[in-house]
Amino acid sequence: GENVEQHPSTLSVQEGDSAVIKCTYSDSASNYFPWYKQELGKGPQLIIDIRSNVGEKKDQRIAVTLNKTAKHFSLHITETQPEDSAVYFCAAPTWGSGTYKYIFGTGTRLKVLA
Amino acid sequence: ETGVTQTPRHLVMGMTNKKSLKCEQHLGHNAMYWYKQSAKKPLELMFVYSLEERVENNSVPSRFSPECPNSSHLFLHLHTLQPEDSALYLCASSRSYPGHREQYFGPGTRLTVT
Numbered sequence: 001g002e003n004v005e006q007h008p009s010t011l012s013v014q015e016g017d018s019a020v021i022k023c024t025y026s027d028s029a030s031n032y033f034p035w036y037k038q039e040l041g042k043g044p045q046l047i048i049d050i051r052s053n054v055g056e057k058k059d060q061r062i063a064v065t066l067n068k069t070a071k072h073f074s075l076h077i078t079e080t081q082p083e084d085s086a087v088y089f090c091a092a093p094t095w096g097s098g099t100y101k102y103i104f105g106t107g108t109r110l111k112v113l114a
Numbered sequence: 115e116t117g118v119t120q121t122p123r124h125l126v127m128g129m130t131n132k133k134s135l136k137c138e139q140h141l142g143h144n145a146m147y148w149y150k151q152s153a154k155k156p157l158e159l160m161f162v163y164s165l166e167e168r169v170e171n172n173s174v175p176s177r178f179s180p181e182c183p184n185s186s187h188l189f190l191h192l193h194t195l196q197p198e199d200s201a202l203y204l205c206a207s208s209r210s211y212p213g214h215r216e217q218y219f220g221p222g223t224r225l226t227v228t
Contacts, residue, residue: 032214043219100212
């Protein structure tokens with residue numbers, strides 16, 4: 001089955017700097033990788049995703065890169081702002097016993113310092 | 115905000131109590147999920163319902179009993195819980211199951227078992 005590891009567990013950056021969060025996965029058959037953002041008191045919310053037929057996807061200040069050979073994908077946030085402070089989760093899908101589910105990373109707590 | 119609401123937001127219960135968590139989605143989705151979120155652990159999928167039928171029971175103890183009376187409502191009935199069951203319980207929905215679909219999460223119910 002799939003195993004997802006996420007690093008770092010906490011990350012502090014100065015406002016305006018960039019932040020990078022990395023995840024590795026084990027199942028070479030995985031082909032879809034979403035990133036979720038969870039703010040205090042709220043549930044996770046999808047912010048960007050990537051499918052395995054592309055190596056990079058960008059949406060304004062957020063980008064995700066995928067290296068299928070190395071089996072890792074990363075979230076990049078540029079020009080960080082205080083409202084980017086949250087917990088970020090990566091995920092990868094897995095099929096097991098005929099059912100489908102996401103395996104989530106353990107999360108990265110990002111603090112953007114003003 | 116996400117179209118998924120959960121009640122109550124906070125719940126304290128003794129080990130001999132019986133309580134229920136409620137989830138409602140206003141998105142017209144066909145799949146609904148229960149997740150458990152514990153500190154420093156990945157999101158754990160508990161149950162999946164697709165078109166009101168349970169399709170995934172992720173080895174969850176029988177003291178947790180889900181119910182999906184229709185595609186918009188999902189319940190989690192709790193009885194004789196243990197202190198280690200204290201966690202944030204998140205409900206989510208998606209357009210369909212299975213597949214690489216965005217999951218929309220509710221804000222969660224913070225459960226404390228005393």
